[in-house]
Amino acid sequence: MDFYLIHFHLSLLSLFSLDNIPSIIYLNYFSHDRYHSSHHVRDDINQSILTNDLEMHFIELKKFKFSDIKKLKRADTWIAYFSSKCTDEERKIIAMTNPAIKEALNYEMMFSQDEVKRREYELQEKAIRDYNATMLYNRKEGKQEGKQEEKYENAVRGLKNNISLDAISTITGLTIEQLKEIQKTLL
Incomplete structure (x- = not known):
């Protein structure tokens, strides 16, 4: 699982900045200034939650702003970690405060230094680009x-x-x- 998250993160960073990702589904539904909102599936009549196992989280990275990395909440550190606005130095600071992010950063660094894995990744990315171009x-x-x-x-x-x-x-x-x-x- 960690490998795929890192792979996804690296592929996004290598292709383009997160600000330039083309929208696949764009909901201009949230008129609030919050960058993160969570939603549940509820019954229309009695408003009971259908299941606690399903939540939908919407993160609007364009609304995410951080000024002091050390004051971020736990969930915000992950958003900052994946944000294109976060520098490598800031990622290292975040990793010191969040063990899971530190582990992800270590995997990312290990992955980027492993030539075999990096070559597999590059070949997979090329295959995806070729497929998209063909389509x-x-x-x-x-x-x-x-x-x-x-x-x-x-x-x-x-x-x-x-x-x-x-x-x-x-x-x-x-x-x-x-x-x-x-x-x-x-x-």
Whole structure:
């Protein structure tokens, strides 16, 4: 578990600062100034909590501000540790006050010094970037194919309704030659 948390933290720090992470789900629901809020699942009628085993915590890092590292509450130290605003020196200070963070920092340092683990990590990151780039390319290709199919279907509809080739060409963006080829397939 520790390895994956450190891996996640390193991957975020290596790719971009946390301020620039693209939102996957963005809720502009919290109008308060707090950076951390927790929520529970409740019954709509009697307001009883469904289970104590499920809490949702929302942390808005952009709202998180710290001035004195030594005065942070225990939960805040973790937020500071993962914040891009926290320097390596400040992480070391936080680690002195929180044994769990000290252990995480030690794992992080050990991980970053282990060439085999670091190479595995880099290969995994490359695979993720390649996958994302391929998906983006395929999505764009699919949209382009869909647009071409739509042009073809509109052209076929126009030809079947005896609309002039010039009008169909203007509407679809297909050339007269392309329309004549499509017309041959309809005969």
